[in-house]
Amino acid sequence: QVQLVESGGGLVQAGGSLRLSCAASGRRFSGYAMGWFRQAPGKEREFVGAISWNGGSTSYADVAKGRFTISRDNAKNTVYLQMDVLKPEDTAVYYCAAPESRWYTIRQYDYTYWGQGTQVTVSS
Numbered sequence: 001q002v003q004l005v006e007s008g009g010g011l012v013q014a015g016g017s018l019r020l021s022c023a024a025s026g027r028r029f030s031g032y033a034m035g036w037f038r039q040a041p042g043k044e045r046e047f048v049g050a051i052s053w054n055g056g057s058t059s060y061a062d063v064a065k066g067r068f069t070i071s072r073d074n075a076k077n078t079v080y081l082q083m084d085v086l087k088p089e090d091t092a093v094y095y096c097a098a099p100e101s102r103w104y105t106i107r108q109y110d111y112t113y114w115g116q117g118t119q120v121t122v123s124s
Helices: none
Strands: 003-007 010-013 018-025 034-039 046-051 058-060 068-073 078-083 092-099 111-114 118-123
Touching (some): 018 034, 046 078
Antiparallel strands (some): 018 078, 034 046, 046 058, 068 078, 092 118
C-alpha cells in the first residue's frame, strides 16, 4: 500500500516562502514520478508541477513557473515543493500524488496515489 504524507503547510505573508514535503512509503520511490496539485476553496483541483523518477525532468503550471521549484531526494523517499514569492491566490490545500509511471503527466486522473493534503494560507 503506497502512502503519501505531506507536511510543511501553514500561514505565511504575501511575498514569503514555504517548503512542502511529501514522504512516500510502500513501494520503490525512485521508480516513479511525483506530482503536486492544489485545490483552492470553491475551485477544482489543479496541477502545480511534477518531477520525473530521477529528478531529471520537471514541469510546472504557468502559475508556478519562476516561483515554485520541485525536487526529490530518492534516498529519503521524499519530494519537495519550494514555494517562493507567495501570493494570496496561492492559498489552497496542496496535495502530492504519484502515478504508476516513471514519467509525469499534468492530468490528475493519471495519478493513482494521493496524500491527505496540507493547507497553505497566504495573507495579504
